[in-house]
Amino acid sequence: MLEIPVGVSNRHIHLCQEDFEALFGADSELSKAKDLGQPGQFAAEEKVDICGPKGTIKGVRVLGPFRGHSQVEISRTDAFKLGISPPVRDSGNLAGSAPITLNGPAGSLQLKEGVILAQRHIHMTPDLAKQYRLTDGQMVSVSCDGPRALTFHQVLVRISPAYSLEFHIDTDEANSAMLNSGDVVTLE
Amino acid sequence: MLEIPVGVSNRHIHLCQEDFEALFGADSELSKAKDLGQPGQFAAEEKVDICGPKGTIKGVRVLGPFRGHSQVEISRTDAFKLGISPPVRDSGNLAGSAPITLNGPAGSLQLKEGVILAQRHIHMTPDLAKQYRLTDGQMVSVSCDGPRALTFHQVLVRISPAYSLEFHIDTDEANSAMLNSGDVVTLE
Numbered sequence: 001m002l003e004i005p006v007g008v009s010n011r012h013i014h015l016c017q018e019d020f021e022a023l024f025g026a027d028s029e030l031s032k033a034k035d036l037g038q039p040g041q042f043a044a045e046e047k048v049d050i051c052g053p054k055g056t057i058k059g060v061r062v063l064g065p066f067r068g069h070s071q072v073e074i075s076r077t078d079a080f081k082l083g084i085s086p087p088v089r090d091s092g093n094l095a096g097s098a099p100i101t102l103n104g105p106a107g108s109l110q111l112k113e114g115v116i117l118a119q120r121h122i123h124m125t126p127d128l129a130k131q132y133r134l135t136d137g138q139m140v141s142v143s144c145d146g147p148r149a150l151t152f153h154q155v156l157v158r159i160s161p162a163y164s165l166e167f168h169i170d171t172d173e174a175n176s177a178m179l180n181s182g183d184v185v186t187l188e
Numbered sequence: 189m190l191e192i193p194v195g196v197s198n199r200h201i202h203l204c205q206e207d208f209e210a211l212f213g214a215d216s217e218l219s220k221a222k223d224l225g226q227p228g229q230f231a232a233e234e235k236v237d238i239c240g241p242k243g244t245i246k247g248v249r250v251l252g253p254f255r256g257h258s259q260v261e262i263s264r265t266d267a268f269k270l271g272i273s274p275p276v277r278d279s280g281n282l283a284g285s286a287p288i289t290l291n292g293p294a295g296s297l298q299l300k301e302g303v304i305l306a307q308r309h310i311h312m313t314p315d316l317a318k319q320y321r322l323t324d325g326q327m328v329s330v331s332c333d334g335p336r337a338l339t340f341h342q343v344l345v346r347i348s349p350a351y352s353l354e355f356h357i358d359t360d361e362a363n364s365a366m367l368n369s370g371d372v373v374t375l376e
Contacts, residue, residue: 076363175264
């Protein structure tokens with residue numbers, strides 16, 4: 001039985017360097033505020049406001065390091081507030097995802113696409129994947145107990161030697177199961 | 189295989205008549221805006237603001253008819269915004285539930301308890317319950333498909349001749365499964 005620690009992702013944004021400079025100024029640098037669960041990933045000091053046709057959410061945290069394309073990950077609760085309908089997608093799979101306006105201290109920009117609801121996923125090392133006979137890209141199910149016991153299906157397995165074992169869900173998913181970061185779920 | 193229509197409950201409040209009069213004035217009457225899925229239940233025109241130690245949510249819909257005790261049903265997303273920790277409870281089971289301040293157009297009042305995260309539940313008639321060998325108060329599991337396929341456990345069965353068949357969940361639960369009102373889930 002494999003127990004996997006939960007990592008709850010609040011809404012956040014990954015930026016490409018060009019978009020970062022448009023929002024924060026050409027001379028700005030991304031400042032690390034806190035390391036995250038996955039090695040090399042960090043929460044930055046910088047925040048942006050995100051604006052949809054029905055509403056704005058202020059102070060959305062930028063994560064680093066820079067990526068090739070800017071990507072906004074929100075909950076479906078957030079999506080209703082903004083008035084957009086982002087698809088459920090794996091990170092980086094942005095074709096046809098939802099548009100959004102970003103406002104930073106030095107400028108604003110409109111992304112034609114880039115907003116997703118993150119596909120729930122497990123980060124796992126190759127050794128552990130081999131032990132449990134799992135392959136990269138496979139869909140599995142995980143369960144948790146408690147007053148809102150749930151079995152999450154359609155959980156994407158992502159395998160890399162650079163990963164720490166973690167089950168990533170957004171705040172809606174965490175709340176529907178009464179889960180917090182650091183709780184554990186069980187692989188079915 | 190029993191298919192059950194989903195009813196997504198947005199945050200709402202049930203009031204006892206005394207609390208209604210404190211908030212809206214002694215001469216006020218509860219005005220029906222729209223009938224709800226369960227016979228006799230309705231959304232009222234009236235709304236109140238609910239205030240916790242960390243934030244306020246404006247315009248929370250009052251449901252009718254009046255109840256014996258006031259009860260506020262919110263999502264865990266809302267609870268974090270308000271700064272309170274309501275328990276997962278069946279409707280009416282309010283002992284030790286979370287406190288809240290209510291603000292209406294004619295006055296304000298502090299509930300020492302009354303805020304809950306609603307236990308997900310199925311409304312069902314005795315005939316259907318008999319056919320599926322279910323009893324009032326039993327816990328069952330229901331599943332849905334799609335990009336966020338889920339199995340909800342700890343689903344309370346509530347049986348009455350006055351009920352329409354419906355699976356009630358809050359917005360966090362709906363969003364974690366990409367469900368909307370009128371979608372169907374399957375009894376396991």
